[in-house]
Amino acid sequence: MTIRIQNRTALVQQVPVAIPGDNEILVQVKAIAINPTDWKRAYAGTICGADYAGEVVKIGPRQDPNFSLRVGDRVAGIVHGGVHKDQGAFAEYVKADAAITWRIPDSISYEEAVTVSVGVLTCIQAMFHPKRLGLVQYPSQVPNQPWILVYGGSTAVGHFAIQLARLSGFSVVTTASPRNHGLMRRLGAKAVFNYRDPNIVKKIKDVTGDSIHIVLDAYSEEESQLICIKAFGPGGGRLMLVQHEAPYIRRLRKDVTVQSTMLYSVFGRPYMMMGKTYEADPADRVQLVEYLRTTLPDHLRRGLLRPMKVHLWEGGLENINDGFQHMIQGRVSAEKLVFRLP
Ligand SMILES: NC(=O)c1ccc[n+]([C@@H]2O[C@H](COP(=O)([O-])OP(=O)(O)OC[C@H]3O[C@@H](n4cnc5c(N)ncnc54)[C@H](OP(=O)(O)O)[C@@H]3O)[C@@H](O)[C@H]2O)c1
Structure with missing residues (x-):
């Protein structure tokens, strides 16, 4: 089951489970979180959602050894939701880029982990990239x-x-x-x-x-x-x-x-926004991939970075539209709306 956007409304639909390619993994999603981008920028017929956390269930054929993940690993990460027919976080299974995925430390739950990726990566890009x-x-x-x-x-x-x-x-x-x-x-x-x-x-x-x-x-x-x-x-x-x-x-x-600054540049391909095409800068990707691989899990484990407060929203994928409305009405305050998947 997945969430697809149709006429600005998220619909729950059955779609085939995606097959991970080279340097990709398939994750069984345990928790998702809503970001403003999920409802601001999503195209009809695509799978919605950026932030996910879950368990690796399949590994694509060829993998870069620098990002070696194993079936059973607890991971979180982001995908470019709202633009692809076969890739978006708001689904039971998400096909993800292994390099834009991080291992969740044992002390952090799936619900806490899913509050982290979009927020922290936006900051890393905005604050520390030499061109920013x-x-x-x-x-x-x-x-x-x-x-x-x-x-x-x-x-x-x-x-x-x-x-x-x-x-x-x-x-x-x-x-x-x-x-x-x-x-x-x-x-x-x-x-x-x-x-x-x-x-x-x-x-x-x-x-x-x-x-x-x-x-x-x-x-x-x-x-x-x-x-x-x-x-x-x-x-x-x-x-x-x-x-x-x-x-x-x-x-x-x-x-x-x-x-x-725009986090979408991490996906390493050009992207469209408000009718304009933006080129991907390989240096943006290198910076964020390096941070995920070497720093983020360690800083969370040591308590140097705290995840956000989890506002658990009941009802799973079926209730995503209610969560969107709550956010659109400006009722989210210092918290992440998180949905648990069975
Ligand atoms: N460029 C990128 O790549 C990127 C990535 C992520 C997000 N964004 C953008 O960044 C913005 C924030 O996203 P988010 O997910 O971090 O937001 P969010 O968590 O959904 O924002 C909710 C917070 O906004 C605060 N707020 C409302 N009106 C405000 C105002 N006039 N001045 C200051 N704070 C106000 C509220 O504060 P109080 O409850 O304390 O009143 C509330 O805690 C959005 O526009 C989003 O699209 C961009």
Whole structure:
């Protein structure tokens, strides 16, 4: 059984189980998580869903020994949902790229593991890729604990960005609703403000001594981009977005470099978005594959990175549309909607 998108609605359908090719595996899915991309960008007739966690049940014919997985391994990862007829996470079985898969440490459940991949990989690309923010990456640390603004700390992207920035030695200022301020501090933020506060820019400038030169906008709607660009200190700096840039935003500060990042580039092939074709950059794939292979499972096992809070949604694949509606209505708050599969 799988979830296919038809006229913006997810339908449960029976389809043949995909056959893994070279450097691919077949995973029996145990848990899936919803991301905004699942309902924002899905084409009719395709299988939906990016984040999955489950058990390897089949290995494709030829495998790169660097990513050797075995039948029975507990794994999680991402696929480019909503574009392929035979590949998407919201299914009983998913065909996955072995290199974009990570082994789940014993201490982490399938439900916790499935909250991690899209959020953390977006951050790794946005924060550490040399063509993006190019920040110092743990175990190296930046000297003198400079401030960084992670706007939208209670989003999934923000949840991991705060933790990763703190590990890299930054002092983090972030934004969230008051009910999430305690969590933001526990994740490592030094200061947190309500994004609905009309004085938010002044408060960020006051607490940081007007020293903001690096901003990751983990929300990236027009209103957040506006706050972010105004928060920069004298001399400007670099603003990284996870959505498209608002058309006028660059004009507001000539001394700020504005960039957008897109996780889809990890799949190593060109992709379409909003009618435009984007080329895949092999370096993007190399960076994320290396992180999954050498770092992520270890950091989760050691507790250096915490998965998100799991909001278990009952009813399995049949209830995905309810989960989409909950998210579209803006009711997801510092948590991941997770569905368990039998
Ligand atoms: N570029 C990429 O590759 C990529 C990858 C992943 C996601 N994204 C994009 O990144 C964005 C975030 O995705 P996500 O999955 O991380 O989000 P999410 O977890 O679904 O976001 C929910 C959170 O948004 C917060 N929020 C709502 N309005 C806000 C505002 N005006 N300012 C700040 N925070 C606000 C809420 O905070 P409170 O509950 O505290 O109010 C809530 O915790 C989406 O637009 C998504 O499409 C892009």
